[in-house]
Amino acid sequence: MSLLSIGTVAFDALETPYGKTDKIIGGSCTYIALSAAFFVPQVNVVAVVGDDFPEEYMDMLKSKNINLDGLQIKEGEKSFFWSGKYHNNMNDRDTLITELNVLADFQPAIPTSYQGCEYLMLGNLTPQVQIDAINGLAKRPKLVVMDTMNFWMNVAMDDLKKVLKQVDVLCINDEEARQLSEHYSLRVAAKRIMDMGPKTLIIKKGEHGALLFQENKMFYCPALPLEEVFDPTGAGDTFVGGFIGYLAKTDDISFDNMRKAVVHGSAMASFCVEKFGTERLLEITEEELAGRVNEFRELARF
Amino acid sequence: MSLLSIGTVAFDALETPYGKTDKIIGGSCTYIALSAAFFVPQVNVVAVVGDDFPEEYMDMLKSKNINLDGLQIKEGEKSFFWSGKYHNNMNDRDTLITELNVLADFQPAIPTSYQGCEYLMLGNLTPQVQIDAINGLAKRPKLVVMDTMNFWMNVAMDDLKKVLKQVDVLCINDEEARQLSEHYSLRVAAKRIMDMGPKTLIIKKGEHGALLFQENKMFYCPALPLEEVFDPTGAGDTFVGGFIGYLAKTDDISFDNMRKAVVHGSAMASFCVEKFGTERLLEITEEELAGRVNEFRELARF
Numbered sequence: 001m002s003l004l005s006i007g008t009v010a011f012d013a014l015e016t017p018y019g020k021t022d023k024i025i026g027g028s029c030t031y032i033a034l035s036a037a038f039f040v041p042q043v044n045v046v047a048v049v050g051d052d053f054p055e056e057y058m059d060m061l062k063s064k065n066i067n068l069d070g071l072q073i074k075e076g077e078k079s080f081f082w083s084g085k086y087h088n089n090m091n092d093r094d095t096l097i098t099e100l101n102v103l104a105d106f107q108p109a110i111p112t113s114y115q116g117c118e119y120l121m122l123g124n125l126t127p128q129v130q131i132d133a134i135n136g137l138a139k140r141p142k143l144v145v146m147d148t149m150n151f152w153m154n155v156a157m158d159d160l161k162k163v164l165k166q167v168d169v170l171c172i173n174d175e176e177a178r179q180l181s182e183h184y185s186l187r188v189a190a191k192r193i194m195d196m197g198p199k200t201l202i203i204k205k206g207e208h209g210a211l212l213f214q215e216n217k218m219f220y221c222p223a224l225p226l227e228e229v230f231d232p233t234g235a236g237d238t239f240v241g242g243f244i245g246y247l248a249k250t251d252d253i254s255f256d257n258m259r260k261a262v263v264h265g266s267a268m269a270s271f272c273v274e275k276f277g278t279e280r281l282l283e284i285t286e287e288e289l290a291g292r293v294n295e296f297r298e299l300a301r302f
Numbered sequence: 303m304s305l306l307s308i309g310t311v312a313f314d315a316l317e318t319p320y321g322k323t324d325k326i327i328g329g330s331c332t333y334i335a336l337s338a339a340f341f342v343p344q345v346n347v348v349a350v351v352g353d354d355f356p357e358e359y360m361d362m363l364k365s366k367n368i369n370l371d372g373l374q375i376k377e378g379e380k381s382f383f384w385s386g387k388y389h390n391n392m393n394d395r396d397t398l399i400t401e402l403n404v405l406a407d408f409q410p411a412i413p414t415s416y417q418g419c420e421y422l423m424l425g426n427l428t429p430q431v432q433i434d435a436i437n438g439l440a441k442r443p444k445l446v447v448m449d450t451m452n453f454w455m456n457v458a459m460d461d462l463k464k465v466l467k468q469v470d471v472l473c474i475n476d477e478e479a480r481q482l483s484e485h486y487s488l489r490v491a492a493k494r495i496m497d498m499g500p501k502t503l504i505i506k507k508g509e510h511g512a513l514l515f516q517e518n519k520m521f522y523c524p525a526l527p528l529e530e531v532f533d534p535t536g537a538g539d540t541f542v543g544g545f546i547g548y549l550a551k552t553d554d555i556s557f558d559n560m561r562k563a564v565v566h567g568s569a570m571a572s573f574c575v576e577k578f579g580t581e582r583l584l585e586i587t588e589e590e591l592a593g594r595v596n597e598f599r600e601l602a603r604f
Binding site: 184187205208211219220221225228262299 | 391507530600
């Protein structure tokens with residue numbers, strides 16, 4: 001089933017207790033697409049980069065079944081750049097640099113060949129750009145999944161609430177759920193957020209796993225306890241990319257299948273953190289993923 | 303199977319965002335025994351109170367299949383008293399008052415009728431008192447489960463390490479596991495702690511559930527997301543009381559049965575937080591517990 005991913009393709013420079021990188025490929029859409037492309041034959045991307053974005057990164061993405069027809073390359077401009085440093089606990093991080101560059105006036109343009117897409121993933125972006133992206137599609141997709149972050153709740157809550165009315169699944173972390181709902185209990189928060197539009201809500205809790213809510217149904221997927229988290233960058237995007245990729249592959253959006261999709265997303269994320277940036281995502285084999293999903297099954301059974 | 307619980311029977315005064323109590327019955331042994339007695343016909347208690355401890359509380363405990371032959375009542379002395387105030391998030395609390403009173407020189411004396419017990423629960427106490435309790439038993443129990451807290455890691459680490467060598471299951475929270483092992487990753491922490499003695503480790507993560515480790519095996523039991531946490535006092539003791547109570551009832555200490563025991567402990571704890579103090583524990587019915595365990599099953603299946 002056709003899958004369209006809109007978000008950022010960018011440069012990251014990362015520092016963790018294990019080491020640091022120069023500018024490497026990053027961005028929400030990069031992680032989402034790499035993760036989703038593990039499940040479907042092609043992921044269509046809409047994003048923007050500057051002319052400083054290396055050909056080799058684009059070739060790498062294409063080699064992973066990622067279609068870049070919708071990747072705008074702005075001549076004379078620079079790509080979005082984020083730099084961050086993780087604390088020893090790997091849960092907290094400081095942003096060192098944010099250079100919006102091409103992202104500052106990004107207008108998503110949907111290529112004609114992308115029209116009719118059935119699964120739409122809106123990565124973290126300005127809510128107005130997310131609205132524009134939905135409006136750029138002639139036919140509403142079967143499923144619209146959206147990620148966002150606390151930053152937009154602080155500076156663009158009205159726009160954010162407009163997008164929420166148009167999406168099927170919202171994926172945010174626990175602190176964001178509490179901020180958006182103004183309630184501490186995640187169960188109450190989930191009810192309030194589902195009243196804002198999304199029929200389904202995923203609350204990511206990092207090392208504590210992820211919660212899936214729909215109507216009165218709940219699923220709690222634990223995170224696999226890992227000996228070592230090398231670099232958490234992109235884990236949330238990898239998670240949601242695996243989630244929508246699995247749904248698109250199986251083309252079944254029932255709650256029971258969403259449970260499985262959350263597990264597959266969690267398994268993908270558990271690989272992502274094992275190396276710097278996207279490195280580990282490029283190596284995963286079918287056998288490794290099946291093995292990891294089995295570890296989740298063993299972890300949760302009783 | 304005979305179950306012996308050693309710990310504190312005390313007064314608590316609690317304040318949560320929902321209200322406050324005067325001195326009510328509290329203490330690790332109280333919660334453990336009330337929870338475990340839900341599963342076995344009798345829980346034998348070793349603890350100490352002052353002569354200020356009301357007859358009605360003792361009658362209440364006895365009516366719940368709790369044997370108080372091992373409860374020392376110190377004439378002219380006062381019972382242990384703790385007072386605390388919870389923050390709005392219910393995860394953090396401030397201790398307002400700690401009066402050790404009778405606990406300051408507690409020497410556990412095991413009644414002859416308690417000898418031969420098969421399941422021993424060491425509630426949070428001075429490590430030296432926990433050692434004395436084990437040494438007070440002529441025959442080593444089939445299973446020794448122990449709770450402790452960061453306080454003893456700060457002031458009595460050597461004694462704590464001595465007890466650890468003698469117990470089968472240690473039950474602590476995530477921050478305590480990190481402190482004891484000096485490692486942030488709970489998976490590495492678990493290995494290091496199991497090297498200190500306990501073959502099995504439970505790491506309690508509050509609203510994020512509980513992890514069970516043994517050799518290379520892991521089980522992650524989620525916590526049931528609740529609409530409202532009224533009072534978290536005693537939830538950890540209720541959890542471990544349900545854990546050992548379930549094991550004693552089924553008399554099966556395999557890892558697979560420990561998975562079920564963790565779920566039953568979690569279910570008991572999820573009731574405990576619904577009212578002040580021990581109140582909710584006194585009302586639980588078999589049907590309610592079975593229903594709650596089913597909710598855990600539904601929450602975790604995929």
